[in-house]
Amino acid sequence: MKKLEFTIEINASKENVWDALWIDENYRNWTSVFHEGSYYESDLAEGSEILFLGPEKSGMFAVIQKMVLFEKMYFLHQGEILNGEKQEGTFGENAIEQYDLAEKDGKTELSVTLNAPEEYMSYFVNTFPKALEKVKEISEK
Template identity: 30%
Template structure:
């Protein structure tokens, strides 16, 4: 896996950006860049599982299963990937699961009452680097648009 970093500055306070990024409706909007049916199930609470899911082209429920390793509200969220979702079932064996299990995705929030910076550090398997380089900046741009249009 390779650690990649993506960052964006947003003209909105940290609380607004944090809430928009993690609450269900905002999450669906900014992650629609990855999959138009993207959503999450579960909790952002430390120690709990969270399921990042969407519907595949074949109509199957697929995605990633994470464990919230750390959550400091409005500052930092750390997710460790522990399994994949395949047709609605958790899978933690096989080559596809092996490519992601043990990887992390971390969100860091900083700023003040007028300007925020979101930094995402994510572990990516080598086959997906180009896809992430194209799509993660688009997703963060969408987050920026949502936050700045709802000020």
């Protein structure tokens, strides 16, 4: 696993950015950059499970380690989902994905930190900035 960090400044309140990230319709919009038809199933409460899925019912599952409304959403990935079936332990112990929002003077800095397997490094380096541009676009509407 290798740590990646992405940051973008958005001309919107942290509440707008949060909604751009986690309201279902918006989530489906910005994550389409990764995989068309992506969605999640969860109540987004700290300690809850979250399923990150595509139209074929495959994806990943994680636990929400930390959730501070309008500020932090941290996931610890547990494994993959293939054809609707969980594949336990398919990720290492440090498979994190963290979203941090900090607002100052009407602008919000969105930082994303994740640990990615070596084989996915170039994919995330090329794709995550495009996804964050979509979050910015949604937030600034």
